[in-house]
Amino acid sequence: MAKAGAPEKLIIHGKRLDGRKLDEFRPMKAEVGVIPRSEGSATFSFGETKALAGVQGPRPMHPKGLQEPTRTKLRCYYFMAPFATSERGRPGRSRRSTEISMVVAEALSNVIFLEDYPKTALDIFMEILQANASTRCAALNAASMALADAGIPMRDIVSSVSVGKADGEIVLDVAGAEDNFGDVDLAVATVGGGDAFVLLQMDGIITMEEFKKMLEIAKHGCATVYAQQKAALMKRYTAEVSE
């Protein structure tokens, strides 16, 4: 059932095609406060996968009929830029982006004190500028940092990673051919680097044992991402204080 263009092997002598070890991330980059006209903003990258997120609001909810009397209405919009993939994508919403927007909103609703801003709308826009797998994870990581940058009261930050299975091995931070030709793709997000899963999507066949192992790896991966996110936030705000 090999797809056209599949490489013969995804893992050679314990190394992945891009030279990484099985449990090694691509270089991560996290920065907050990158879009001045946004209330809060951030970028997050896993290697070539680059996500940008900006928060607008809380702001008046229109039409008024959609206002929620006791809480803010959290609206998430995930978009993939048409130029972000090797073949031009169709602009605007797709079924895929609709679903991702929904699961991202569900994940974030766990940590935001939505009841602090009744009758308002809180909009989070995520844009994938360059895609090489794990885009929803990068988008969610950027979104949760952007929320913190906007000063939205939150219990903690959400952190997300992908774990895959390629050539029978479990790999952290799926990329490139592993995404197109690997056997399994599991995206998860946890709160504060702990054991509280707020997003989980899995495609591909795994045994119960593998699931157990993948969850452990994903959990530790999320904790690593969490540290990166926190460091980026600290960097931004420590600098402002010392000036």
Place this chain on the structure above:
Amino acid sequence: MKNEYMRKLILADTRADGRALDEFREVKVQKGAIKTAEGSAIVTLGNTKVVAGIKMDAATPYPDTPNEGNLVVDAEFVPFANPEFEPGPPTEESVELARVVDRGIRECHAIDTEKLVIVPKELVWSVHIDIHTINDDGNLQDAAALAAMAALQDCKIPKYDVEKKQVVKVETFVVSTGKPLPLKETPVEVTVFKIGGKLFVDAADEEEDALDARITIATTEDGNLCAMQKGGNGILTSEELLRAAELAVVKGKELRAALG
């Protein structure tokens, strides 16, 4: 108020209709309900009812799978099924439901798509599954996935005229070859719901309104997991996720048996 009551019941290991937490409502599968479809099925879970119909059509293959047939799954939340459903374009919920059904079938290669080639690299069968809700009393996801699988089992490949490049029809009816769709696996989906520290299956509508989180898990005949999707606004711990997976395998066997 009602939500609080539903939560209290679940936390006390009971349910409004007297079921155990790991008990499904009565499952009924009726295959071949729609004469105009190549395959169809009506599935009921208690008062929840969905119908799945399959139409097959010749199409160009996708560039990355030139020698495989296509699978397309759509879901329509018909407004008569639930007063909260509104007419109009697909909602987030209906898109998610269709995509999760799609992944359950696709990821374990339930359909032998390599056997759906009409002219290599040019023309393949496209299997289009449409799921319509008839009545929503909760757990549409599991009902929809089961109906899709039953419809696939019921599906017969139409006759195709390569010269005329069209499906052979008599009057308005498609002529069937009588050949079943080539199937390799029977995935079923089980959604595990969480309220407080309790996990349960087959939530009724009023239980769904009170839940903290849910996870849909597709399983294969040999007890492996082939697609998962968490939903709802609450958290699940890794211990709960593993418990949910075990439950999905056990309950999945029951649902698979209902396919006959």
